[in-house]
Structures are given as C-alpha cells and as structure tokens.
Amino acid sequence: MEEQMNEKKIRWNISKAMSYVYQTLNDSKLRIKKTKAYNTAMENLKALYNITQIQVWILCLACERYFEREDSISLQNISGELGVPVMSIICWKKDIEGLVASGFLEHCGRNGAVQPISDFSESIYNNTEYIPQTKKDDDEIEFISYMADRYESRRGEDISARLIQRELYRYERAHNYLEVVKRVSAELEESEYRFFLYDVANDVLKGGDSSLNATISDLYDxxxxxxxxxxxxxxxHELFQKGLIEFVKKGNLSDATITLTDKGRKLVLGDKAFLFEETINDKNLIKTDSIKEKRLFYSPENQREIDRLKAALQEEKLKGIQQRLKDDGLPVGVAVLLYGAPGTGKTESVMQIAKETGRSIVHVDISEAKSAWFGESEKRIKKIFTSYKNACELAEKKGELMPILLFNEADALISKRKNDTSGNCAQTENAIQNIILEELENLKGIFIATTNLASNMDSAFERRFLFKIKFENPSTEAKTSIWMNKLSWLDKETATEFAKDFDFSGGQIDNIVRKIAMNEVITGERPEISDIRDMCRCEKIDNPDGSRRMGFCL
Known part of the structure; x- marks a missing residue:
C-alpha cells in the first residue's frame, strides 16, 4: 500500500472524471451524449490507465457501485445500469477479464461478479497514478481455486455445465499469461479435460483427494x-491414459476417489509440485537415529563384501561413483541383493549399513503392495518407487542423505515368472515383476532386497543387482563370538562348545538369549549351562534323532 501511495499525484480529478462517464452511461441505452466534459474525462482515463473505451465504461460502473454500495458488479448489473439487454453486451466479458488480468478488478462472489482491487480503489481516493502490481507467484493458485470454486457453486446458481464451461474458457483465456495455463493447454487440447484437472488439483492444494462422483457432477450434466x-x-479417459490422475480408492462411482499423479502434480503445480508430492509414510520410514547400533559377525568373505558396500554408500564416495557411472553411460543406481537362510543377519545388516552410512530406510511392507482390485497391485508397486524418488528429491532439497529403499523378504516379488496362461494372478505377478525390473534399470537411488530363496529368483533380476551377497550360517569361530557378545558372562570354552554342538544362525542364537532373559525375570536367577543346553535343543523343531519337540523350554 505504501508503495502505491508514493506514486505521483494526478493534476486532474480522477473520481470526478469517472463520475462524468458514469452519469453519461447511466440508463443511456448506450446512446452516449458526448459532451466536452465527457470527452475530456474519457480521453484522460483511457490515457491514464492505457485501456479501451469499453473498459473505461466498465471501470466507472464498477467503481460507482463499489463506492456507493460497497458491492461488486456483474454483467447483469451492468446491463441494468445501462438499460440494455444482457445479450447486447455479452461480448464485454472479455473486457472484464482483461481488466482482471491487468490488475484493476478482481473476482468475488458468484455470477462472475467483480470489484476494484484495493490498491486501485486507494489510488482513486488519493488521486494518484495507479500502476498495477506485477503478478504474484500465488496467482496460479488463485486461478486454480477460482476455476474449481466456480464449478462447485454453479449448481446452486442453476447454471448449466455448458454455460459454466464457456465462462471458464473465457476466464482461462484471459489468464493465458500464467505458466499453469500454458503447461496444461500444451498437454490437453480439450478444455473440459483441463477444467477437470484444475478441479482435482484444487483438492490437492487443500490437502485432500477428490470424490470421483462429486467432481464429475461439478463438471457435467x-x-x-x-x-x-x-x-x-x-x-x-484421456486423463488416465496420459498418466495425469490416478485412483486413491477404486470401487464404484459413489465411493471412488482420485488424485493427481506425480506427473499431474508437476504439470499443474510446476515448481511448487514438490510441496504436494506424496512421500514416504512415516510408518514405513526408519530414521537413522532410531536404529540401535549392533555388532555383527561375518565370515571373512562376507565381511569384505559388506565393507565394500558400506564404503560405496558413504556420501562422498557414492557421489563420485554415480558421476563416474553417468559419464561412462552406465546405470547409476546401486541395487543390492542379500540372500541366504533365515536368521543369518540379512535384515539387521541393512539396518547397520544404514546406521553407519547415516541413511534412513524406506521399509516396504510387501503385503501392503497387494490389492484385491485387478490392476491395483501394479499401481501400488509403481507408487512405491515414485514416492521413493520424491523422498530422494526432498532429501536433496533439505541437504539430507538419500534414503535406502528396502524390500525385505522379497521372495514373492523376484521369484521366477509364471506362464501367463496360469490365470490372472500369474499375469499380475508378472506385471509387478516387469515394473520392478524397469524401475531397477532406471534406478538413481539405493535399493536393497533380502530373500531366503535366491535359487527361485528370476534370472532377469540377477544382472540388475550390482551387489549379490550370500549369507550362510556363521562359522564356529563366528558363532563363538556371537555367543560371547550376547552373553558377556559366558566363558570362551563354553561358548565354543555351544558353537560346535548347535548349528545355529545368528537369529536362533538371539532366540536363546531372549529365553535366558525371560528365565532370569521369571526365576530371578541366571540359568545353569545345562538349562541353556536344553533351550538350545528345543530351538530346532527337528532334533538330531528325528523326534519333534513340543512346548517352550526354560
């Protein structure tokens, strides 16, 4: 406001000139009596604001109504002031929109009503020059909001879909200087598709999804x-075919909800899209600080591979590696497969790698990727990778490290593909695998999968994994170290006996340690070595003599 007040004073009286024009127009039926006072006022106003005669008329009528009644003015109001049918001045809509686009008027209320911008009104009060302010960044948001609000309000005004589309087509054309209009118009030729997209985008801006039924009802009759x-x-529909909208919930018309895809958000929202991109749900995000540091024991060969992987994932090293791969025209993503028997430390290794390299983990619940709706599972898998990409971009913007995408126990997703003739389930699983293969091919981040069944892995996945690390049950030496690390009071001789007598994985040793802790809570005493041996014998379902043990041993 202060900037506007500092504009230079006008030597002649603006409000008086507007009053001359208004009095000449009022109930004139557009038979204008061009008196000297009117002609002078008209020429001064046209030159001052650099607008047309019709736009001067509209401004004078709008200002008179605003200053007299503090009310907005519509095309119907203008026709009443002039004493002419609305149809005779219907073409003035483009002049009104021109004044809106130029920063003299703003939309308010219904029926396309407008009123003077506050800075413009102030300049009339102070009889100063008015220079419309440069369009603000939030003009695009206001444009989307206005488009959606007009659609939602049209039913209360009993306006047909065809009429509202014509009105909004003119409004869109008047705002064709906006980047959002340029982007969306270049992508979608049909105006009704663009308007549908604006309506869905408005719900995204409000932080919600769009009811398919309500959105269709807003736009169509x-x-x-x-x-x-x-x-x-x-x-x-073309919006689906072009990948601009997607179902959030797919059902029947009454309960289906939709939203913009990542592509749709970037198209409509441009450089603001990242503010509304779907990122990782907090329940799937394991932050570095929440990971408890643990000491793990590997065979010498595994240790070398794990150390090489850790070194590659150190931030400065990773940047250098990815730049080198990019320069050589090679895929820059780091895909890792950890495979082997259950309980051998695959998942915990991912945790400790993340902890040591300072990275968070995006943990994918494989079961959540499956859907009863045909075609939905594929979309969910695709969305996982899209959300991960967004999370990586957001991390970069915040100056944080790229997270690790973890598919834990991914046996079902990377197993050998089935014959498509096996049925719809086989087709869906094959389609999911094709999506994962494509995503791994174009991966720019860090992907780690764990599996117990590498022998059943589809061969197409093998070359996608840069690191393939096999986890086997630990050696006697490693098991001795694990026993002593978990039970610090255990002497080396006893720990070595346990390691030799029981072919346990690290996970199975963890189970024994938990049982010992439970025993101490229940009895208040540390168990005897013989008791611990009993626990060990109960750990495996099948005993060496072939008999099966039942129950819980303490």
Missing part, C-alpha cells in the same frame, strides 16, 4: 456424467 464416469472407472 445429464447423460454426460455417466459417459465420463464409465471412461474414468475403466481408466480409458
């Missing part, structure tokens, strides 16, 4: 609603 609904539910 009668039979058109059902035609569009059918196309949407079958995902044959």
């Amino acid at each position: 009668g039979g058109d609603r059902y035609n569009v609904a059918t196309e949407m539910l079958e995902e044959k």
